[in-house]
Structures are given as structure tokens and as C-alpha cells.
Amino acid sequence: MEQSDSYNVKQIISSLSHELRTPLTILSSNLQLLKDHQFKLEDELRKETFQLCEEALHSVTQFLDDIHFLNIANKGELRKKSKKFSIDHMINHILNDHHTKFYHSPRIKTEIHLEDDSFLSDELLLSKAITNLLDNAYKFSGKEVWLKLTNANKCLTIEIEDQGAGIPAREMDLIFMPFYRCDNVKMLSGSGLGLSITQQAINCLNGEIKIESTLTKGTKVKLKILSDEF
Amino acid sequence: MNSKKILIIEDDLALSKTLKNVLKLNNYEANIASTGAEGIQKAYEYCPDLILCDINMKPIDGYQVYNILKDSALTSRIPFIFITGRSELNDIRFGLELGVDDYIVKPFENEELLKSIKVRIEKYEKLVNIGKNDYNTLLNLSPNGVFVFDGETIYETNKAFHDLTGLSETEVKKITFKDLITNKQYEKIEGRIMKCSNGLSGNFSEEIQIKTANGNFEKFVLHVSPSQKYNGFTLLIGLLSPKEQAGEPTQMEYQKIVNILEEEKIHVSGHLANKLHEAFENGNGTSHSITTTTLVAKSVFSKREQEVLTLSCKGLPIKIIADQLSISDRTVEKHRASLMEKTGAKNIVEVIIYALKNDLVEI
Numbered sequence: 064m065e066q067s068d069s070y071n072v073k074q075i076i077s078s079l080s081h082e083l084r085t086p087l088t089i090l091s092s093n094l095q096l097l098k099d100h101q102f103k104l105e106d107e108l109r110k111e112t113f114q115l116c117e118e119a120l121h122s123v124t125q126f127l128d129d130i131h132f133l134n135i136a137n138k139g140e141l142r143k144k145s146k147k148f149s150i151d152h153m154i155n156h157i158l159n160d161h162h163t164k165f166y167h168s169p170r171i172k173t174e175i176h177l178e179d180d181s182f183l184s185d186e187l188l189l190s191k192a193i194t195n196l197l198d199n200a201y202k203f204s205g206k207e208v209w210l211k212l213t214n215a216n217k218c219l220t221i222e223i224e225d226q227g228a229g230i231p232a233r234e235m236d237l238i239f240m241p242f243y244r245c246d247n248v249k250m251l252s253g254s255g256l257g258l259s260i261t262q263q264a265i266n267c268l269n270g271e272i273k274i275e276s277t278l279t280k281g282t283k284v285k286l287k288i289l290s291d292e293f
Numbered sequence: 294m295n296s297k298k299i300l301i302i303e304d305d306l307a308l309s310k311t312l313k314n315v316l317k318l319n320n321y322e323a324n325i326a327s328t329g330a331e332g333i334q335k336a337y338e339y340c341p342d343l344i345l346c347d348i349n350m351k352p353i354d355g356y357q358v359y360n361i362l363k364d365s366a367l368t369s370r371i372p373f374i375f376i377t378g379r380s381e382l383n384d385i386r387f388g389l390e391l392g393v394d395d396y397i398v399k400p401f402e403n404e405e406l407l408k409s410i411k412v413r414i415e416k417y418e419k420l421v422n423i424g425k426n427d428y429n430t431l432l433n434l435s436p437n438g439v440f441v442f443d444g445e446t447i448y449e450t451n452k453a454f455h456d457l458t459g460l461s462e463t464e465v466k467k468i469t470f471k472d473l474i475t476n477k478q479y480e481k482i483e484g485r486i487m488k489c490s491n492g493l494s495g496n497f498s499e500e501i502q503i504k505t506a507n508g509n510f511e512k513f514v515l516h517v518s519p520s521q522k523y524n525g526f527t528l529l530i531g532l533l534s535p536k537e538q539a540g541e542p543t544q545m546e547y548q549k550i551v552n553i554l555e556e557e558k559i560h561v562s563g564h565l566a567n568k569l570h571e572a573f574e575n576g577n578g579t580s581h582s583i584t585t586t587t588l589v590a591k592s593v594f595s596k597r598e599q600e601v602l603t604l605s606c607k608g609l610p611i612k613i614i615a616d617q618l619s620i621s622d623r624t625v626e627k628h629r630a631s632l633m634e635k636t637g638a639k640n641i642v643e644v645i646i647y648a649l650k651n652d653l654v655e656i
Contacts, residue, residue, distance in 0.1 A: 081349060084378040085305050088400035092311045095403045096318065108314060115307055249351040252305065 075242055082126045082254050086119035093119075121162055129256045132191075133241055136263035143185040143267050145291045150214060151180050157194050165201035165208070174211040182219055183291040188264040193221060195257040196284050200225035203248055204281065217290040222283065229278040238274070247278070297414055298322045300341035302332030302358060303376070304350045312345065312376075315403050321410070329353030333361055336368045343414055348377040348388075359391060364610050370420075372413035376401075438513075438533035441520065444490045445469040448528070457513075457533060459506025470531070474501055475510075482515070489519050490527050500536065512536035594635065601628040606645050 093112045097104070104112060135141050157163075158171065165171050193210075200208040204227025211222040230238060234245050239262045242255040265272045270288040299321050303309040306327060313323040324339050326332035329350050336344060344362070348355035355375055362368040374395045375388050385396050395409045429451075432439055438454035440447050447465055455461065458473065470486075471479050478501050488494040496518030502510040516532040594602065597618070604614045611629075615622045629641050638644045 080378050084399045085308055089305075089307050089311050091400040092315060092403055096311075096315055099403070100318065104318075108318075111310070112314065115311055118307055 083123060086122045089119040090116055125162070126254060126256075129254065129260060133256065133259055133263065136260075136267070141188075141263060141267045143188060145184055146186065147181055147183050148186040149180050150177055150182050150212065150219065151175070153186055153190055154193075154210075154212065157190055157197070160194065163194060163198060165197055168201065170201065170207050171197065172207050172209050174209065175213075177212065177214045178216075179214055182214060184219075184268055184288055188268055189288065192261040192264040192268075192286065193223070195261045196223045196286075199257055200227065200282065200284075202251055202253065203227040217292055219286075219288045219290070221286040221288075223286075224281065224283040226281040229280055229282055230274070230276040231278055235274070235276070296320050296322045297342040298324065298339060299410065300324050300326060300332065300335055300339055300344045302326045302329065302335075302344065302346040302350075302355070304328060304347060308347075312406075315406070316410075319407055329355070329358045332358050336362050336371065337365075340367075341371060342417070343372045343374065343410055345374050345376055345410075348375055356388070356391065359393060363392065364612070370417070372417045374409060374413065436534075438531075440531045440533075441528055442470050442531060443528055444486045445471065454533070457505055457535075458503065473503055478502055482517075486517060486529070489517055489529055495519065503533065594632070595628075598628050598632055598635075601625055602632055602644065602648055605629065605632075605641055606648055 093116045096112055097109075102109065132141075154173065154175065158165075158167075158173075160166065197208065197210065200223050204225040206226040209222070209224040211220075211224070213220045228248050230245055231247055234243075237243050238245065238258050241259040244253060244255040262272060265286060265288070268288050270286055273285040273287075274282065275285075276282040299316055301309045301312050301316075301323055303312065303325070304327055306325075309325045309327065313325060316323040324335060324341070326335045330353055332344075332346065333353075335341075346355045346358055350358075355377070359373055359375075362371065362373070372394045374397060375393050376397045376399060378399045385398075388396050394413050397406055397409060432451045433453075435451060435453055438457040439451045440454050441449040446469055450462070450465055455465075458465075460468070482497075482499050482501065485494065485497050485499070489497070496516060498514055498516045501513055501515050503513050505511045513533045513535055516534070518530050518532075520528045520530045597620075600618055601614060604617060609617075611622050611625050615625045618625070629644070632638075632644045633641065636644050636647045638647055
């Protein structure tokens with residue numbers, strides 16, 4: 064535990080530095096550009112400049128939100144707010160979030176079989192978990208990503224399967240640790256928070272998460288959530 | 294004026310786009326590489342005037358990119374600026390020790406970045422120009438005809454070339470390399486010239502006949518060697534030495550120097566140019582003093598230094614030398630530094646020239 068703690072501190076510092084410095088640089092540099100030219104840039108360039116600023120702002124905000132979420136969860140203060148919602152509606156919402164990397168990608172394939180579209184649970188927490196898993200599957204593979212949902216007997220099963228880099232077997236126990244990044248994908252940018260957030264969210268929903276992975280072949284994540292009516 | 298080309302090696306696409314926009318608005322041309330490996334490749338293809346490089350990249354980081362580019366004659370002189378989130382003094386010191394030109398810490402002022410780029414490019418151009426002047430002086434002292442061409446068009450020539458062929462500079466511009474020799478002669482070497490300009494083979498020599506100033510065809514030895522890449526094709530260097538003189542040691546020596554200079558794109562300081570001038574002016578008359586220097590020098594160099602020197606003269610990179618002698622890269626560098634100190638040279642190429650001139654090594 065001590066070893067992973069010191070690993071964590073190092074990772075946190077390096078992540079903080081990278082996750083914050085880079086977007087801050089982008090913001091500062093683009094703002095200077097706008098200022099120096101008194102906004103008189105070509106339309107296309109001005110549009111891109113503003114867009115780069117917005118994206119940088121979003122990535123800082125997202126990072127801080129993620130840290131905040133994990134902090135609350137670690138203190139045991141994460142509460143589930145169950146409400147009836149439409150599964151189809153939730154999935155549409157996730158796939159149409161333009162802040163995600165997989166936004167409108169033809170690589171995302173869905174297969175949805177619902178006995179009942181309505182489900183009683185915390186939609187926000189579940190969305191967070193699915194979004195992070197899809198984000199990973201999309202990022203760590205170049206081929207199709209399958210999102211399969213079945214809802215039967217008040218039990219929602221979600222499978223997210225990619226044909227990507229896979230997780231090294233010896234690192235399987237570490238992947239839920241905040242800021243942990245597997246050796247084989249370190250060249251891809253990321254904060255290392257996605258799976259921790261997913262795990263915390265699923266725990267809070269009293270759900271179950273199973274990961275099967277083969278290096279260079281792909282990863283399959285299976286979530287099982289029971290409806291709160293049950 | 295041609296705008297200067299800058300290569301951005303940065304794994305964060307949003308940041309590299311931002312940098313590209315800043316540079317473009319300040320009249321630079323910019324090209325983006327999103328990994329270290331892509332950066333190395335683009336440094337060769339794109340021939341930038343300056344490289345901006347992130348340090349924190351995987352799997353090849355900025356330090357590795359720098360070391361690899363520094364090892365190659367084609368890219369070693371491109372000014373190199375690191376952009377990094379690391380603000381620790383030790384990291385900066387490490388980078389500067391490596392020989393990086395500058396260090397910019399994120400987040401930075403655009404002004405600060407642009408100023409650094411401007412200063413580095415100006416300094417680099419100054420060096421290149423000094424090098425060109427000295428190099429031209431040296432080239433024009435050569436009794437051999439030297440010309441730069443792409444297999445057909447002749448771009449540059451030295452004085453001896455004009456003396457040999459009797460062609461003026463304007464006349465040279467109107468002809469191609471083929472016009473210098475007969476068709477039959479050209480067929481003999483056409484294939485090898487093509488191979489050279491495609492980068493498929495190294496240098497070659499061939500005996501050919503050339504119409505000289507007095508109208509006769511005379512025998513020459515033509516040496517052709519690939520040089521710098523320019524806009525995607527390789528420039529070739531041709532050297533014509535009169536047949537009967539080709540065997541003379543001075544000629545051979547001079548040729549070696551020309552070859553090394555071209556390969557290393559190095560600038561020769563004025564002092565060294567003078568020394569070389571003297572050596573060639575006096576011809577065989579200096580043989581006595583050379584022997585004396587040789588004795589002194591040979592006893593001054595250690596056995597290892599002599600070995601490093603010999604391998605360096607063969608143009609081998611540090612890594613290969615280290616491998617062949619079973620010592621570390623660092624030790625090779627140490628020996629090279631000591632060689633420079635003992636010969637009063639500013640860089641390893643001056644040491645090599647010194648060694649060749651004084652017959653300290655056999656290639």
C-alpha cells in the first residue's frame with residue numbers, strides 16, 4: 064500500500080502539471096493572439112482560436128470535476144439519487160455529447176435489446192461510468208467499439224468491447240488506482256482517472272464490473288446493475 | 294523573402310495547432326509532428342530552420358529526439374528549442390548541458406517564444422554564412438575542379454573547374470553535366486549517378502575524358518559523392534582531378550578534406566583555412582615539419598585517443614565507435630574532447646583535418 068501511495072503522489076504531481084499546464088498554455092497563447100491582433104484574424108483562424116480556448120477550458124474544468132468526484136467518493140460521501148429514466152434516452156445523450164472523443168464516430172456500434180426501456184437508478188452516475196468506458200475503448204483501439212445493452216428482469220447488462228491495445232495482465236490489479244496509466248498506452252494522452260471514476264460510480268450503484276482483456280487483442284468490460292425496484 | 298520553416302514536435306494536438314497559428318501569423322511556415330518518431334522523420338524530410346520540441350512524450354521523449362538528430366550530419370545543426378512543463382532547474386540544466394539552444398517553460402508569452410526563435414535562427418544563419426565564406430575560400434584554392442550538381446544541372450563550381458573546362462560561369466549555367474563529356478562516357482556512369490542521387494549508393498570514382506580549355510579531350514578522374522538533400526532530391530558533389538596527378542598524396546588529402554567537410558557541413562575557422570592554405574601552397578616542402586609534428590602528436594595522444602581518432606576519421610558516429618572499442622558513448626566523447634584540447638581544435642572535424650594533414654592516421 065505504501066508503495067502504491069508514493070507512486071500515487073508522483074503520478075498526481077506529474078498529472079496535475081501536465082493536465083493543467085498544457086491547457087493553460089493553450090489558453091494563454093490563444094488569448095495573446097486575439098489580443099495582439101485585436102480580434103482581426105481571418106474568420107477561420109478566429110473561429111479556431113476561440114474553439115481551442117473553449118476546449119482548453121473544458122479540459123481543465125473536466126479534470127477538476129474528475130478530481131472532485133473522486134475526492135467525494137473517497138470520503139464515502141457519494142450518494143446515489145435514484146429516479147426512473149429511459150435507457151434509450153440516456154444512451155442517446157451519451158453518444159451526442161460533443162465533448163467526448165468518440166462523438167459521432169462511425170466506429171461506435173450499438174446493439175440494444177430492451178425488455179423495458181425504463182429503469183430505476185442514478186442516471187448521472189451510470190452515464191459517467193459508460194462515457195468513461197467508451198472513451199477508453201475508443202482511445203485505445205482503432206477498430207469498431209461495441210456497446211451492447213440488455214435489460215431483462217430488472218437487471219441492466221452493459222458490455223463495452225474493443226479490439227485495441229489490451230491491458231497487460233500484471234497491471235490488471237492496478238488499473239482502478241487513480242492516475243494509474245498502463246505502460247503500453249502511456250504514449251496516448253490521458254489523466255488516468257477514467258477507470259477509478261467508473262469503479263466508484265458502479266460501486267455506488269451497487270453494481271458489478273468485470274474486465275477481460277488480452278494484450279493487443281482487445282478489452283471487454285461488463286457492467287451489471289440491478290434496478291432499485293428490485 | 295522566403296519564410297523560415299519551423300517543425301513543431303508536440304503530442305498535444307491543441308497545443309501544436311496553437312503554436313502553428315502563432316508562428317504563421319508571424320510569417321513563419323510551420324509543420325506539425327505529433328510523436329517523437331514522426332518528428333525525427335520530418336526533420337529529415339522537411340529540413341526545418343528550427344525545431345520546437347516537447348519533452349514529455351512517449352515512447353520517444355524530447356531528449357531522445359534531440360540526441361538522435363544531433364548524431365546526424367544533416368540535422369545536427371538545426372537550432373533546437375525545448376518546450377516543457379517541467380520547470381525544475383535540474384531539468385533545464387540537463388537540457389542545456391545536452392547542448393539544446395533554449396528552453397521555454399509552459400505557459401509562456403508568445404513574445405518570449407518568438408524572440409527566442411528569432412535569435413536562434415539569426416545566430417544559425419550567421420554561422421552558416423561564415424562557414425560558406427571560409428568554405429568557398431578553401432574550395433577556390435583547390436587545384437581540382439569541384440562542382441555541385443543534381444546529376445544534370447550544375448549549380449555551383451569553383452575556380453579550378455572553370456580553368457579546367459575553359460567555361461565561364463554563364464556558360465556553365467547553359468549546359469548540363471552531360472555536355473561536359475561524350476555520350477559514350479556518360480553512359481558509362483549514368484547508372485551510378487542516378488543511384489547516388491536517389492541515395493541508393495555512396496560515392497564512386499571513374500576515369501573519364503573531358504574537353505578541356507585548350508580544346509583537347511584529357512583524362513580525368515571523376516569522384517562523385519552525395520551531399521545535402523534539397524527539396525527532396527540529393528545534391529551531388531563532383532570532383533575532377535587530372536589523371537596524372539590523381540595519385541599524388543596532396544590531391545588525395547585534399548579530396549578527403551573536401552569530402553569530410555561536405556559530410557559534416559562544418560564551418561572551418563579562418564585560422565584553420567590559413568593553415569590549410571599554407572600546407573597546400575608549400576606542397577612537398579613541408580614534409581620535414583610534418584614529420585616533426587607527427588612525432589610530437591603521436592606521443593601526445595594516448596593509445597585509446599589514437600583509436601578514437603582513427604575511427605572518427607572514418608566518419609563513424611559516436612555510438613559505433615563506442616561499440617567497436619567496447620567503451621561507453623560518454624568515454625568516446627571524453628576522448629574526443631581531449632583530442633580537441635591537445636590539437637587546439639574547436640570541434641572533432643578540425644581534429645580530423647589536423648590528423649589527415651599531419652598524417653596521423655591511415656584511412
